[in-house]
Amino acid sequence: MVKPGKLIVFSAPSGAGKSTLKDALMARFPEALRYSVSATTRKPRPGEQDAVHYFFKTPDEFRAMIEGQELVEHMQVHGNFYGTPKAPILKALGDGHSVILDLDVYGKVNFDKAFPHALGILIVPPSIEELERRLVARKSDDEETIRIRLQNATRELEFATRHGKYEYTVVNDNFHYALEELTRILEKELGETAMVRPMGEKAK
Numbered sequence: 230m231v232k233p234g235k236l237i238v239f240s241a242p243s244g245a246g247k248s249t250l251k252d253a254l255m256a257r258f259p260e261a262l263r264y265s266v267s268a269t270t271r272k273p274r275p276g277e278q279d280a281v282h283y284f285f286k287t288p289d290e291f292r293a294m295i296e297g298q299e300l301v302e303h304m305q306v307h308g309n310f311y312g313t314p315k316a317p318i319l320k321a322l323g324d325g326h327s328v329i330l331d332l333d334v335y336g337k338v339n340f341d342k343a344f345p346h347a348l349g350i351l352i353v354p355p356s357i358e359e360l361e362r363r364l365v366a367r368k369s370d371d372e373e374t375i376r377i378r379l380q381n382a383t384r385e386l387e388f389a390t391r392h393g394k395y396e397y398t399v400v401n402d403n404f405h406y407a408l409e410e411l412t413r414i415l416e417k418e419l420g421e422t423a424m425v426r427p428m429g430e431k432a433k
């Protein structure tokens with residue numbers, strides 16, 4: 230019988246480095262991990278591909294997914310809708326894979342209602358000032374969007390501390406240390422050894 234995989238939810242304020250860390254982790258556990266691609270009404274950033282980074286939807290299409298009960302949870306974040314499609318998660322778990330999800334801290338609370346055993350990992354930036362530097366350096370959001378994301382970051386971290394169920398909190402200060410810490414967490418939780426060792430990775 231196939232051993233069922235685990236659900237691993239990553240949450241972080243925007244710009245904390247969650248996507249970069251998640252991509253590096255996926256490369257280290259290529260057999261064990263699958264990524265849950267969310268649906269969103271946000272416009273793609275340069276380089277983002279439909280069905281890889283997100284399923285990019287119009288508001289009408291997104292509404293139809295809600296009405297068709299295709300989403301485990303959905304949430305309005307920074308003025309756009311985001312939601313987690315249910316079918317691909319069930320398929321991946323059924324195939325024996327573990328699934329990484331990227332959910333905002335409020336979405337995680339709703340997700341837990343459907344999947345109470347999901348593991349939570351909260352990624353935090355070393356400071357709000359550093360978070361701002363990273364959002365500016367990423368060059369993917371305009372000034373107003375960055376302002377909203379920073380305002381929300383403090384609130385999100387407070388909410389996560391008080392109401393979130395996160396088994397692990399990882400500070401993404403030095404990228405390599407954070408990646409090593411996450412690798413050790415996943416090795417413990419998945420009972421698998423990472424297949425790509427740190428030597429092969431580029432410095433940040």
Ligand code: ADP
Binds near residue numbers: 241364401402404405
């Ligand atoms: P998120 O997915 O949490 O919004 P990203 O992964 O897009 O964040 O990271 C935001 C920016 O910060 C990117 O330009 C990324 O290369 C950079 N970054 C990620 N981790 C670090 C780190 N530890 N130190 C410095 N910059 C980082």
Ligand code: 5GP
Binds near residue numbers: 302304333335
């Ligand atoms: P971004 O626009 O930077 O890709 O994501 C913005 C926020 O939306 C992040 O906090 C991210 O975790 C969250 N997010 C992405 N997908 C989902 C989802 O399916 N559900 C919820 N609730 N939040 C999501």
